[in-house]
Amino acid sequence: MPNPPRTRAAALTAAALLLSSLLTGCGGDDSGDEDLTAQELSWKACPTPSQAQGGAGSPSPLPDGGSWQCATMKAPRDWNDPKGDTIDIELIRARTSGAENRRIGSLIFNFGGPGLSGVTTLPSFGDAYEKLRTRYDLVSFDPRGVGRSSPVLCENDQQLDAFFQQDTTPDDAAERTELLDNTKEFNEACEENSEGMLPHVRTTDAARDMDLLRQVLGDDKLYYFGISYGTELGGVYAHLFPQNVGRAVFDAVVDPTQNSEQGTLGQVKGFQLALDNFAEDCTSKTEDCPIGDTAQDVKDRIAKLLKDLDSKPIQGVFPRDLTQSAATNGIAQALYSKDLWQYLTEGLEQAYDGDGRILMLLSDSLNGRSENGEYSNITAANISINCADDKPRYTPEYVERKLPEFRAASPLFGDAFAWSLLSCTDWAVPGAADHPDVSAPGAAPILVVGNTGDPATPYEGAQRMVEALGAGVGVQLTYKGQGHGAYNSKNKCVQDAVNGYLLDGKVPATGTVCS
Template sequence: MPHPHRIRATALTIAALLPVLLTGCARDPGLAHGGPLGQRLGWKDCPVPSVAQGDGGAPSPLPDGTRWQCATMKAPLNWDDPRSGTIDIALIRAKASGDPSRRIGSLVFNYGGPGESGVTALPSFGQDYAALRTRYDLVSFDPRGVGRSAGVKCLNDQQLDAFFQLDAMPRTAETQRVFLDSTKRFNQACRLHSGRVLPYLRTTDTARDLDLMRQLLGDRKLHYFGVSYGTELGGVYAHLFPRNVGRAVLDAVVDPTLTPEQAALAQAGGFQLAFGNYARDCVAKSAGCPVGSTPKDVENRLTGLLNDLDRKPLPGVSPRRLTRSAALDGVLEALYSKNSWPSLTEALRRAYAGDGRPLMLLGDSMNERDEKGRYSNDSAAEVAINCADDKPRYTTADVEAKLPRFRAASPLFGDFLAWNLISCAGWPMRGAVYHPDVHAPGAGPILLIGNTGDPATPYDGTRRMVNALGKGVGVELTYRGQGHGAYYSKNTCVRDTVNRYLLDGAVPATGTVCS
């Protein structure tokens, strides 16, 4: 079952060749003559997003009337053999609004997942970047395997409805067998429908796409803003192309030193911390907390609800019923942003009264299911990219052995995240490595932002990414707040610090704190 923003591992197979292949004067003849580097990006008005991208209407113009433009980039399917064929990479941009003589270049965004469509996400945040757009074209893309970029296909919508209602915390031999078999069927469906692209979805492949994109955008350096998994992609890019790194921001930083098991265990603790923060905030309200009288009471009542749902699911979004796993999806979704805490309170209040619909709608948001019952390809892409990156293949016996540590880290979420370790069971090819290499000697300063209350990418990972990048590269900024990421919290200190760095090159002192 897909899991929220799990930490990934990556591979490096031809790092020694890449600087020669893609930078400087020397170019591979197959790329330079009629290949990917011989192309021009044909920008035009954006079409309506596909269902795989998350659907919705065509992006609305920005407040100053600037229209979003879309283009398609050709990239090698297999970077180890660029002549073997290409795939399409979908791009979107809004051109810079300021004085052309002060334009820095393009600022490329990746919104994480992995599996998030940048073509759909960037317009939804467009107004937040008004200051940045004075000197940058805003650019994002669907990474390979996502949306319109050779999007991975696995199960259909009806099959996904059933899959997300499965018991993802099996406690008996029979429920374990059902969960394992269902996971394998999901993965076999990915192979059946998307087998051609599955071997080429590693984060290192997407990093190479980024450098090709940089060249086609006409930029000498890649200016980059990565969020969550996008920070891992940024770190891998810096490792492969350190001298091509421009001004780069990594927000909600992935810990690159952890194996998938260690990362899932850290997330268990992160979400438990976030739920405790939510519960304390709820009971501190002057009007009282409708889902508990104390923080412990809030947790105990949720535990009781989950146990009840295991025995008897509640009516949800008809005809589906709210199962224990579907309820946890909803809780996890709400913990990504403090702005969602009131929605979680109302959803829990309604669930305790017998109505599972609001909590299920939160879970649908997590799994990118729209009101018509259609899913984006986010969950398929997430599994495919994870399994291309991650070398470990965990068994049910492995999970059972690790459960005590996960339960100690999180009584609420430990089982759920531990059993997610088997998501690559039966995957048709091997994963790459245990964790990504982000060592980037020679790269310019990269600004990393860690949020002390981040559930999905716990704060300690920021310092470890700083250390892994190498001396003189990572610059750490701390935000004492809640939710996943910092820039989108709209904290003035964080926004001003990031904007000064990206617009003026003003590097803050490492260890700067915003609250």
């Protein structure tokens, strides 16, 4: 079922480019007998991204005119059988721009999801990490099951168009049955089309891949920058390999103490907070807010729009209409970043006049749909990794009992997020645990950055991550801001603290606050 994705970092650059356009007008199974830590990577010019990676153009040159390089690393398909068959893990890097004698090592990025392609995401940030490149090679990867790394695949593009149009907030028994049937069809397609990868995409598997990557890159320690779900991956790595943790930063922090229901409810509250802040921002400006007279009026008008769309969709991106579900996803996507609020305002204004194109483009961006109608595998990977990780399985009856609690948390997002709990019902692979174990006694300090206005990873998760990592490991930094994450907000205080730690080893005082 269309799933308001848990812990997914938005592809904000792609979304902005897509909207601006409207407004202006390699792997296989091999024998794994060799010592994989001794493999040598063959770095070459990056190929054009695959459809599963998002199908965009090749990465633009680096700010200094240099080129991104790509390579393939082999990893065990099944970490319980490390000498068995292997899979390919796709990598990308930018060599350090600084003097070799000042190079620290490789700084490995994971941008979240789960399901985002690091190979396409790292270059999309352009010069955002140029200062970090003065002492590191910048490296990212497609985690197993994602992009070009033995991707899990579910439904085809035509089926996904229908999948994201369906009603995800059933009002009666017939709609509920249709939602359950569609969810079962999607999950069966994942099992059928993923070539046996579903049991091998857990976060613990990806963490072991990262430790292999550390060794293959020649680093004694893992230098790491994890964003959104990347903080969960980093926490799991720290638990499994505390002695190998170097300088690490967690930004937009997943709460590691929550099960899937608790995490989803936390996101409901987070998106409602972001919506409240968006409405207040629009109506508090000196000029008139075009979508409401007061903050409450803005939210009331959005609620009416969604109610009307439930029975009567409007024009979207031809030939698709904007449904209630697509509009909800489009609004959620825009709340990931304050940079997208202007598009949300314009999209709502146009939707009230019967034109749903902007909201649909926002929804398409969230779902990994390109302008040519092709989907990346972000949704397939997101659901597959979450379902492999998360032990709980929920029934429709349980969700119905929980609806009042979710609606109280957010009248707008509550129903859709509550019903998304059924995504793993009848999944082919059992979930691993109620929540990840991130305890990492003895690990080096990890800088944990929480954003008070974060919709997708609510601020409270940062403190809980610090506590779960254990005494002397987690160091909390608070950013009083909006949007998903802090470093890429360009807040100087946050960037100085992160850069100071990663580049010079200066650990900020715990409890530091940036605004």
